[in-house]
Amino acid sequence: MKVLLENLSKHFGSVVAVDGVTLDIRDSEFVAFLGPSGCGKTTTLLMVAGIYKPTTGIVKFDERVVNHLAPRDRKIGMVFQSYALYPHMTVYQNLTFPMRLSKVPKSEMEARAKEAADILGIGALMDRRPGQLSGGQQQRVALGRALAKQPDLLLFDEPLSNLDARLRLSMRGEIKRLQMELGITSIYVTHDQVEAMTMADRIAVIREGKLQAYATSDELYDQPRTLFIAGFVGNPPMNLIEVEVLQEGDSYRARRNGFDLQLSEARGHKAAGRGKVILGIRPEDVSIGDRGLRGEVYVVEPLGRDDLLDVHVGDASVHVLADPSLHLKIGDQVQLGLNVDKVQFFDPESEQSLLWA
């Protein structure tokens, strides 16, 4: 099923929780809503579910406007962060509750519940109550309940954030695999950008109720259109340094106090002659070598596979991912090579990208 949100807004009194969001979701697509806490992700999702009435704008399922359809008539399954299982029912009763309400014949109900339980590995828990299950098991039951009713649209509201890191990793893969196999159109709300990047076909980045970008994870990562996206997507986050880009003959240089970088022409000329601009470079695109910018190691954070260094170049601070075998220590003098084909430029006023606008 296709979903279309058109100019969707939600006000709570004077609070504008969602502000004119427009986006389309293709059939069988997996879309993530990504944004910091309080940006309006849940509110948007609940409007799609029909729990909240939009203040303005419309929600369309396929070609049909569903604004006035009650949640129960929308054929959706939803998984909540708090699991929201019914504590007084057994796992089996939880799984079959939606089907019982829509009067599915008993034999089919049993078959579907069993199928969902088998897929999710909760077949042995059918007679238990939610209170007797671990968090991971409860989350599987919640997922099973949403799947067993065979919805046209699946909604997830941060379903994994109460699980431990390892379980989160395995559930992430499992949800993605199930979604692909079943081909159910899905919206997945998260504030964890790794989750969004790994699972979603397209990511809607939301900030203060507004849609900032709606693109694939590669595009968000390599071609961030705003400063906010550049800082929000990617871990460790992109270095953002205020510089001035000058044209000297055929060459372009980014300069600030103690910082002088030769740029490629393709990227350099878009940022040149504008006064102060913000240069962005990801920590993995900076390497330690014997040429380049001189700096001093200020902080070393071992991350296991890499060391995350904070290197001071002049009065600017640059985060670098370095090979731990270099054994760098605080106070060491190093030279940084920046991959000039990966630098980004942003206008400090409008916060828009100068490269991809």
Added chain:
Amino acid sequence: MTWKQRLGSAIPYILLTILTIPVFVGYLWIIISTFSGRTYGLVPVDSQGNFGGLTLENWSFLWEDPNIWFVTLNTLLLSVLLTVGVVIISALAGYALSRISFPGRKTFLAGTLILHAFPSVTLLISIYFVLRWISNLPVLGKGLPIIGGFGYNTVGGVALVMVSLSLPLGIWLMKGFFDNVSWDMERAALIDGCSRLRVWWEIMLPSIKPGIAALSIFTFITGWGAFLIPYTFITDQEKSTLAAYLNSLMGETAPVNYSRVAAVGLFQLIPVLFFFIFTQEYLLSIFSGGSKGGT
């Protein structure tokens, strides 16, 4: 554990024991005196003042006065009507006040709180007029079987008055319990195919069972011990409720037989006592104000 620690953990018990002794002695006296002609302190004595004089005489009302059974049934009827009325209305109103925003919601909540603060004595006269007016209604007034009706001098009328006086507290309690049920669960149920009423019935009510149990018990006990309202609005004390019946034993014409009063009092107390023993756990949840278990 050293003896000091042991002493430390024993102190609360010692204090509690000391504090409960007067209450305990009081009840002990009641029990002893109902089986004695007279007592000297806690010791039953006969007419010469020696130990003895044990008798069942004080309990003779159970088989000699047919009114007692009538009154007991009446009290039971009143308590049940009161409990059913208060629980149903409070559970519906509490849900609406907890979950649905409608104009006047805040005012209503504040209003019920103020009503709760009014002592019911101040309302007796106005209630009297209301009940007299209801009495004049056909059938509903005083023509119903069993409960008599909802007018003056009927059990139904007394129940009606008591329900309205208990509602403010009941509604607030139920609202508090509903407030503690997660929104997500309700949303999940709405998405899973429930109507609002069905959510209330299938999801919300089962989640606040302890609250409903607590409110039922609390209300039932209030009804069972009710005195002022039944005493005022049922004219014949001997056909009213146990508390009023008890009061009638202390009439002004004859000397009061306190041993008999104690026996009737104990008779009234027995069901409540059992009730408490089996349900104290639920009653406690009123004060902790939350549903137990859950996800």
